[in-house]
Amino acid sequence: MRPTDILNGELCVGGLPLTRLAERVGQTPFYAYDRTLLASRVASVRAALPAGIGLHYAVKANPMPALVGFMRPLVDGLDVASAGEMAVALDAGADPLHVSFAGPGKREVELVQAVAAGVLVNLESMREVALLASASQRLGLPARVAVRINPDFDLRGAGMRMGGGAKPFGVDTEQVPSVLKAIGAAGLQFEGFHLYPGSQNLKGDLIAQALTQSHELVVRLASDAPTPVKHVNLGGGWGIPYFPGEQPLDLAPVSDALAGVLQRMAAELPGAHAVLELGRYLVGEAGVYVARVLDRKVSRGQVFLVTDGGMHHHLAASGNFGQVIRRNYPVAIGNRMAATEREVASVVGPLCTPLDVLAERMEVACAEPGDLVVVFQSGAYGPSASPQAFLGHPRCAEVLV
Numbered sequence: 001m002r003p004t005d006i007l008n009g010e011l012c013v014g015g016l017p018l019t020r021l022a023e024r025v026g027q028t029p030f031y032a033y034d035r036t037l038l039a040s041r042v043a044s045v046r047a048a049l050p051a052g053i054g055l056h057y058a059v060k061a062n063p064m065p066a067l068v069g070f071m072r073p074l075v076d077g078l079d080v081a082s083a084g085e086m087a088v089a090l091d092a093g094a095d096p097l098h099v100s101f102a103g104p105g106k107r108e109v110e111l112v113q114a115v116a117a118g119v120l121v122n123l124e125s126m127r128e129v130a131l132l133a134s135a136s137q138r139l140g141l142p143a144r145v146a147v148r149i150n151p152d153f154d155l156r157g158a159g160m161r162m163g164g165g166a167k168p169f170g171v172d173t174e175q176v177p178s179v180l181k182a183i184g185a186a187g188l189q190f191e192g193f194h195l196y197p198g199s200q201n202l203k204g205d206l207i208a209q210a211l212t213q214s215h216e217l218v219v220r221l222a223s224d225a226p227t228p229v230k231h232v233n234l235g236g237g238w239g240i241p242y243f244p245g246e247q248p249l250d251l252a253p254v255s256d257a258l259a260g261v262l263q264r265m266a267a268e269l270p271g272a273h274a275v276l277e278l279g280r281y282l283v284g285e286a287g288v289y290v291a292r293v294l295d296r297k298v299s300r301g302q303v304f305l306v307t308d309g310g311m312h313h314h315l316a317a318s319g320n321f322g323q324v325i326r327r328n329y330p331v332a333i334g335n336r337m338a339a340t341e342r343e344v345a346s347v348v349g350p351l352c353t354p355l356d357v358l359a360e361r362m363e364v365a366c367a368e369p370g371d372l373v374v375v376f377q378s379g380a381y382g383p384s385a386s387p388q389a390f391l392g393h394p395r396c397a398e399v400l401v
């Protein structure tokens with residue numbers, strides 16, 4: 001579901017050939033996110049899942065305001081991880097009823113903002129119960145809360161684990177009953193539970209297993225809740241293929257497990273509504289990063305394409321955003337998609353560090369200064385997850401096309 005249209009040898013994004021898009025943007029490097037691909041991804045997820053499951057977008061994956069505004073009417077809610085993201089979600093027109101706010105270190109002012117906005121707070125510690133109680137009292141509004149559970153099982157297969165074992169995220173299963181009691185005593189408006197076992201999982205059967213385990217855990221903990229469970233956020237963590245040999249996620253087992261969970265939930269937690277929160281799975285494949293070749297150097301037999309972009313805009317493609325072993329994102333010379341002359345080259349950025357690599361010894365079309373390097377799978381964890389100030393180079397642009 002990455003851009004695939006080619007016109008006169010040029011990759012098209014949002015219907016525009018890349019060289020023309022670069023002129024339209026007025027600079028390189030830039031990120032471009034394709035509306036058609038975003039919408040078709042949401043539609044295909046909905047088609048694959050049983051009816052009745054809510055679909056939320058996790059703004060952290062790509063907080064560009066125009067993109068969040070485009071996603072907002074396509075999904076059933078937005079999940080945010082800071083007051084800054086909450087502001088983007090509310091500016092995009094999100095209904096606070098369907099915005100939830102998670103994160104391990106919410107500042108007092110952020111909790112007050114969340115109560116004033118009327119969003120659901122996925123609370124992650126006893127400290128947050130106390131702060132929300134005083135915010136509720138001062139504002140005369142009961143805080144809407146769900147408890148984020150740090151489960152007593154692992155989601156195997158996740159590229160980044162965020163639940164199970166000792167974690168700063170959520171409330172350990174064994175501490176949940178006392179947090180629920182405190183929520184009841186403080187008069188907060190309890191709505192349900194949130195689980196998020198981890199990110200970048202490409203194994204549908206393991207995601208399916210975690211969904212079923214999550215449901216069972218929620219049912220177990222619900223017996224200590226001050227009021228009936230209305231909302232269960234079952235998390236997400238669905239991955240996209242970045243590297244050679246990775247296969248797209250098989251949604252069939254996920255969908256089957258979800259159908260079972262929804263059926264059991266209707267019986268075991270009547271009145272509860274379940275949602276999934278997906279970040280990169282919805283937006284990651286719809287975006288590309290584009291940088292211009294500034295120089296072509298041959299050093300002791302190896303070709304280096306030096307571009308005006310690099311790790312300061314795209315930390316993830318450089319291999320420095322959580323990867324253990326550096327592997328190449330899919331990269332191409334976007335204005336030479338039909339070229340038959342190809343060579344092995346490394347694509348690097350302008351920074352004075354050996355970490356500034358976009359592709360290492362990869363086969364690409366033979367390129368010259370002025371050509372446009374495209375990094376695919378770049379719709380998530382791009383500029384907002386990159387150290388743009390590092391070395392004082394210009395910032396990248398972002399466009400929604």
Ligand SMILES: *Cc1c(COP(=O)(O)O)cnc(C)c1O
Binds near residue numbers: 061079236280
């Ligand atoms: C990071 C995060 C997400 C989004 O993760 P993706 O891998 O982009 O899907 C969703 N929910 C929570 C709680 C997160 O921390």
